Amino acid sequence: MMHKNVCSIFLVITLLIPLIIPSSFSVSDYPSFVNAPNSWINTPSSGELSFWDSSFRESADVRPILVNGMFACGFHCTDNCLFAVSIFNTSSYDYYSRFPPPVVWSANRNNPIPDEEEAVLELTSQGNLVLKHANGTLIWSPNAAGSRLSLSAEGNLMLLNRTNRMVWQSFDHPTDSLVRGQRLASGQKLRASEGSYAFAIIGGEFRAYVDSDPSQIYYRNSFMEQENNSRQSYAEFLSQRFGTFYVGDSSSFIQLGSDGHLKAYTLTESGWEGTDLLSLDRCEYPLVCGRYSACSGEGCSCLDYASENQTNYFRPVNYSYPHLGCSAVSPISCDLPLHHSFLQLRGYYSQTAYSFLFSEITTLQDCKEVCLNNCSCKAAIYSRGKCSFLSQVFSIMKSDDGDDSISAFIKVHNFAISHNFRPRRKQNTRVIVGLILGAVFFVFLICIFIFLRSRKGFQEVEEDYLDSALGTPTRFSYKDLKIITKNFSNKLGEGGFGCAFHGILPSASEVAVKNLVGFGPVNKSFLAEVQTIGSIHHCNLVTLVGFCAEKLNRLLVYEYMANGFLNLWIFDKNKDTALGCQIRKKIICDIAKGLAYLHEDCIHKIIHLDIKPQNILLDEDFNAKVSDFGLSKILGKEQSRVITTMRGTPGYMAPEWLSSVITEKVDVYSFGIVVLEILCGRPNMDRSQQEEDRHLLGLFRRKQEEGNLMDLVDKCSDDMQSNAAEVVEMMKVAAWCLQTEYARRPSMSTVVKLLEGSGDVEGNMNGLTAEAREAYSSTILPSMLSGPR
Structure with a gap:
């Protein structure tokens, strides 16, 4: 009898244990793959639970969708929510409550979902994986379509087609981390979740750098691993090594931090501990003290100087936090090069040599002269007949026992003001007096203009003005x-x-x-x-x-342009005179270069406002030139937008014209329409077509949904047909330019960078920012394109 009671008690305890102790999730609780169609709703943290277990939500801030081994894919929410892959230690429930799971990949890092907002992840019946707000606004989507979403045991999120072939994987799009078994290949890079630090394989070597223009490299280390029959270099995170780095047997992931440190992380009883792989001195990190700062053993300080008037040219961004860097009291301007001079730094300053742009200049005076005449040069460092230029002044390492042959010079504005209040008042008085005199002079000119107009008439005044x-x-x-x-x-x-x-x-x-x-x-x-x-x-x-x-x-x-207007060539149905693929691509690139010059390289920003084939001229060699500036608008360099009356040609006008507040991105939109016309060989509005095919943009949208973009390639040109794949790549650039939200369209200089590479558009995204690549990855979605007008 007693034996039966003991057995009964044991059985009851066995049944109650799962109810008392929250169990960690496992493969049996969550699948490792799902098939289309399917969808998941991430409700706000204050709302009802949906597909995730409450114990995980409260302890780990992760709402899983897929689980495989130590990896979980789902919504990772702290202050905001990411669709992400995280690492879990499933052996201990206590782990969840003590250590938040590290995110090793995220889809929408640059566009997080506020935790109080609802979001939907959907794998549609067409195979599109789409993350969007509850109102349907797109957040993220990969540039691929499949029928199954799968998470591997290595932490690789994959999209597979009906034949189980992988069409997209997260391993090809790393964020700031690598997991064991993952490769970093040339053309890919890790970018810190905050700040500008990046890490990549460039030219067969590891490089850690600040992602500026140009890049400021602070670490480089050569190695050579290449694919068979390929020139592509790569480094694979194996059990003990990552390229030339030793990472140990127990490291789970490698991550580039917002401080620029590259660390291999191992889970210990006290949490995730990282081992620094770069082994650099603290002051060798370019942003350790922010901009225009000196880093030394004593800490961070604004750049010192050797000047007679003791003027303060730099001041801390925040006096309580010197590591945030300094700013120029009176910033330099490319419009006023004659007002620039140099301040020589006190003490001895050095920085890793390959952070600079080199010049074979032999004299100190020539070194300073070249930098003064180069708008992009912010500082010059001279040592033993070699001159180095800095395009960005980040933290500079100071060493009091350094080499006295090194001279460092920072470009400053001659009219920088001191922190003394009386000179500040004096300058303010001068500014006020100058403004008053300028206003009086302006009124005087208006009076003269009215007087001349009354005597000579408007036409003669206009002639005198010209x-x-x-x-x-x-x-x-x-x-x-x-x-x-x-x-x-x-x-x-x-x-x-x-x-x-x-x-x-x-x-x-x-x-x-x-x-x-x-x-x-x-x-x-x-x-x-x-x-x-x-x-x-x-x-x-x-x-x-x-x-x-x-x-x-x-x-x-x-x-004189011998070949006349562009529209006469691209809309001509004569096969004998049809332009080839490379000529059309060159024309597109020429137009992009002309617009990039107007938007970014002129003294004033110029918005054309009427980009269309009728305003593009071709010379005898089919070099394209933008013409007809009758509707153009001139903006100041610091002016980002302008309010103006609607102008332009219907069919080429961007959606924001409805608000009359426009930027240079209206030209980018018009350029996208022209690119489609060039590639498709038809105008954006063709009344000879059937009703549903008259609007090129609407047709482009439909063919995109169907996956039949090649149907649009100009059929009058055999060369265009034989190069249809390259033409579709250019269509992707056009799609990026045609996004409804003007802020998501690329700049024309970015477009030029894409077009000047090879035919593979995605292969030429490496020089762009993470934000630009994120925007580009969503451009082929129909929802990002405006409908026909």
Whole structure:
């Protein structure tokens, strides 16, 4: 009897144990793969639980979807939520409550979900893996489609197709970490979750650097591992080694921290402990003391100087936290190079040599002179006949027992002010007086203008203004242009504001003379054209040779472009004259370079506002040049947006025109439309097509959903058809430019970087920021494209 009671008690205790002790999750609790279609909702932390176990939510802040071995994939939530892969030690429940699981990969690191907001992860019936807000706004999606989502025992999240072939994997898109068995290949990089530190394989060597332009390298170490029959270098995280680094047997993952340290982490009784792999001195990390700071054994301080007037040129960003760095009291400006000079640093300063741009200059004076005349140079370091330039001044290591042959110079503004309050008041007084005098002078000019207008009439005043405002273009008389064009007998083309005629200058140079017809808008267009391109020159912008402003006559004289307008070539259905793939790609790249110059490299930012094939001209070698600046808008360098009335051509206008607040990204959108027209060989609005195919953008969206983008490639060109894969890659660039949210569109300089690489667009993303690559990865989703207009 007693024996039976003992057995009964034992049986009851055995049944109750799982109810009393929260069990850790296992493969049996959560699957390692799921098939499409499927979806999961991440509800706010204050809401009801859905698919995750409450014990995990309260202890680990992880809401699992897939589990395999020590890895879990799901929503990882602290202050915000990430769709991520985390590492767990499933052998002990006590682990969860003591140590948060480290995230080793995340999809939406740059676009986290607020913990109070609901989000949905969906594996659609079409095989698209989509993370989105509850309102349908896209957060993240890979550039692939499959039918199964799987998590491997090594922590690799994979998307598989119906034949179980992998079409996408997280191992190809590392964030800041690598797990055992994962490779880091050339073209990939680790980027710290915060800050600008990065780690990659470049040129067959490990490099740790600050991801700036150009990169500031603080560690490099050569090694050579290559794929068979491939020139691609890689390093694999094995049981004891990662490339040339020894990581030990028990390390679970390697992570690049926001402080620039690369560490291999091992789980111990006291938590995750990291072993530093780079083994650098504290002061060798470029941002250990922020910008414009010196790092020494005593800590961080603003850069010291050797000047007679004892002016404070730098001050701490935060006096209580010197490691945050310093800033220039009076920042240098590329617009005022004559106001720049150098301050020589006190003591001995050094930094890893390959952090600099080198120049074979032999004298100290030449070294300083070159840096002063180079806008991107912020500092110069001279030692034994060698000159090094810094494009960014990060922390500089100071050593009092260093080599006295090293001279370091920081570029500063001559008019930097001190922290003394009286000079500050004095300068403020000068500024106020200057503003008052400027206002008086401006009013005086207005009065003169009104007076001249009343006496001579508006047209004559405009002519006088053009004479005084411009120096580069030649001013022609109307009689001269009649002779040049043989009385306007050879018409080249006709536009909204007038006709263009062929002409020959006395120097035998060929020109195109555009005769503007009309009043109000024509005058504005004429002035905008002359003001915009009269003083700028670029190989991908049409050159304004001269102009005529005589009474009611308004004419513009351009360089002659033998092959005329772009639309005449790309919309022509004649197979004999159809442009080949490489010519079209070159034209696209030329347009991008011209726009990049207008947006980023001019003294003022210029927004064209009317990019379309009719405003792109081709010379005899099919070099493309942007023309017709009649609607352009000029912004100051610091001006990010402008409010203006709607202008442009329907079909090429970006969605934000509805708000009348625009940026240079309206040109990027128009450029995307033009790229599609060039590649597809048809206008964006073609009434000869069936109703559902008339709008190119809508057709592009539909073909994208169907996975049939190659159907859009221009069928009049055999060369385009044979290079359809490369054409689709360029379509991806166009899709990035056509996103509804202007902030997610790339800059034109980024577009140029992509187009100047090989045909593989994704292979040329390495030089871009993580944010740019994140934005690009979502561009082929139909939801990111605007519908037809």
